[in-house]
Amino acid sequence: MQKVTKLASVLMLSLCGSMVATTATAAEKCPIDKRQSKAVGASAAKKVQKSFEAYTEGNVDEAIAILLEANPKNDFDKAYIARMLGNFYAEKGQMKTAVKYLKTAVEADVLGGTDHGATLRLYADLLLQEKRFKEAIPYYYKWMEFTCKEEAQIYRRIGIAHSELKEWDKVLKVADKGIELSEKPDKGLYQMKLTAYFNQKNYKQAVKILETMVPLFQDDKRLWVQLAQFYLMTEDYDRSLATYDLAYKNGFLETAGNITRLSQLLAQKGSPYQGAKIFEKHMKSGLIEKNKKNYTILAGFYHSAKELKQAASYYGIAAEYDNDGELLLKQGRILVLDQKQKQAIPVLKKALDAGLDNPGEAQFELALAHLTLKQYKSAYQRAVLAAKDNKTKRSANSYISYIKEKARIHNVTL
Numbered sequence: 001m002q003k004v005t006k007l008a009s010v011l012m013l014s015l016c017g018s019m020v021a022t023t024a025t026a027a028e029k030c031p032i033d034k035r036q037s038k039a040v041g042a043s044a045a046k047k048v049q050k051s052f053e054a055y056t057e058g059n060v061d062e063a064i065a066i067l068l069e070a071n072p073k074n075d076f077d078k079a080y081i082a083r084m085l086g087n088f089y090a091e092k093g094q095m096k097t098a099v100k101y102l103k104t105a106v107e108a109d110v111l112g113g114t115d116h117g118a119t120l121r122l123y124a125d126l127l128l129q130e131k132r133f134k135e136a137i138p139y140y141y142k143w144m145e146f147t148c149k150e151e152a153q154i155y156r157r158i159g160i161a162h163s164e165l166k167e168w169d170k171v172l173k174v175a176d177k178g179i180e181l182s183e184k185p186d187k188g189l190y191q192m193k194l195t196a197y198f199n200q201k202n203y204k205q206a207v208k209i210l211e212t213m214v215p216l217f218q219d220d221k222r223l224w225v226q227l228a229q230f231y232l233m234t235e236d237y238d239r240s241l242a243t244y245d246l247a248y249k250n251g252f253l254e255t256a257g258n259i260t261r262l263s264q265l266l267a268q269k270g271s272p273y274q275g276a277k278i279f280e281k282h283m284k285s286g287l288i289e290k291n292k293k294n295y296t297i298l299a300g301f302y303h304s305a306k307e308l309k310q311a312a313s314y315y316g317i318a319a320e321y322d323n324d325g326e327l328l329l330k331q332g333r334i335l336v337l338d339q340k341q342k343q344a345i346p347v348l349k350k351a352l353d354a355g356l357d358n359p360g361e362a363q364f365e366l367a368l369a370h371l372t373l374k375q376y377k378s379a380y381q382r383a384v385l386a387a388k389d390n391k392t393k394r395s396a397n398s399y400i401s402y403i404k405e406k407a408r409i410h411n412v413t414l
Contacts, residue, residue, distance in 0.1 A: 325354030360389020
């Protein structure tokens with residue numbers, strides 16, 4: 001309520017004509033200048049004076065009550081009192097009632113130049129605030145036409161209305177006009193264009209807007225991230241990585257999702273170890289949650305970097321969350337690859353116990369591990385079991401004869 005009252009108080013200033021124009025339309029004489037100020041009739045003047053005195057003393061309700069008792073005789077007096085009531089109700093935050101009275105004052109079109117201009121603008125602002133976007137737009141243009149003035153702020157408000165109506169082409173035109181009139185870069189207008197291009201799925205133009213915004217508003221962390229994300233959307237992975245990396249070094253990446261994207265891009269572009277170290281650092285710090293999914297991702301980074309010890313360790317940690325057989329199989333395979341057969345065997349057995357879609361895969365890895373350890377009987381038994389799985393049948397059969405030969409040479413009975 002306080003926020004609404006504060007807004008209404010600011011809008012009340014327009015009563016006194018405190019409007020600053022950035023550009024004036026060339027004209028011999030504007031409508032606002034042609035419209036002479038007038039005074040209310042004698043009977044209405046007493047109510048107006050008494051009401052204003054109550055308002056200046058902070059008694060808004062009393063000020064309204066006094067005006068409601070007035071009995072204006074002509075159109076000008078009616079419009080003048082309606083304008084005051086509209087402002088007072090806006091001050092109270094009763095916007096629907098304020099809009100009703102301001103509409104009366106605006107449509108009468110008889111107030112003096114400054115008063116009519118201020119009322120037009122306030123009416124448009126309240127329509128916008130009340131989400132009556134389609135109605136608000138023409139009144140902003142009427143204000144510009146009546147005052148022969150243009151302001152970046154007005155175009156921004158028109159842009160907000162068009163955005164809410166999803167009229168993206170109009171948003172772009174209005175935002176450009178506002179940017180042209182702005183004395184200094186207006187982030188809101190640029191953001192408006194970005195939103196419009198995004199909703200049009202014109203991501204290449206969105207990238208251009210962000211490339212303009214980032215140097216203008218360098219301290220806005222979100223813009224760096226947005227630019228990196230839009231580079232991803234346009235499949236410009238090199239620029240995306242460079243932007244994410246620079247944002248990271250400047251401390252702009254503050255979410256788990258952004259750290260993950262950076263690590264993934266590093267892995268994709270040939271630096272999986274660097275990606276793993278960054279991901280691991282932020283898991284340890286607590287920014288990235290320690291869970292099965294993230295331990296699996298971290299294991300994958302180390303696996304890609306051929307850091308087998310770390311990869312096996314993290315696959316094992318991930319598997320522990322729900323005794324995941326497939327992750328245990330990955331851990332076992334990496335241990336076999338890293339020449340750690342003795343460690344691999346119990347892991348692979350555990351994978352079988354946990355359940356696998358293709359158990360022959362674990363059986364085959366066990367066969368290889370036992371074979372390396374010269375445990376030919378166990379190797380043979382595992383290879384035979386692997387041959388029963390269609391996925392590993394061919395590979396297993398090719399090893400069975402080799403294991404038989406090795407067993408024969410070493411006088412091992414199978």
